[in-house]
Amino acid sequence: MSVLENKKVIIIGDRDGIPGPAIEECVRTVDGAEVIFSSTECFV
Structure with missing residues (x-):
């Protein structure tokens, strides 16, 4: 069993x-x- 099983993920x-x-x-x-939702951000 996974922590992410049956979850919505951002x-x-x-x-x-x-x-x-x-x-x-x-x-x-x-x-x-x-x-x-999936995104790649630049943290400067």
Whole structure:
């Protein structure tokens, strides 16, 4: 059982760290997890 199972997920990635689409691909492997927003931001 996963913490993200059957949850809606908002992803905010970091341009110099882990980008949003990379996190999104990982979340998509969890059954029932739904990505409702994914973005990569630049925190300067």
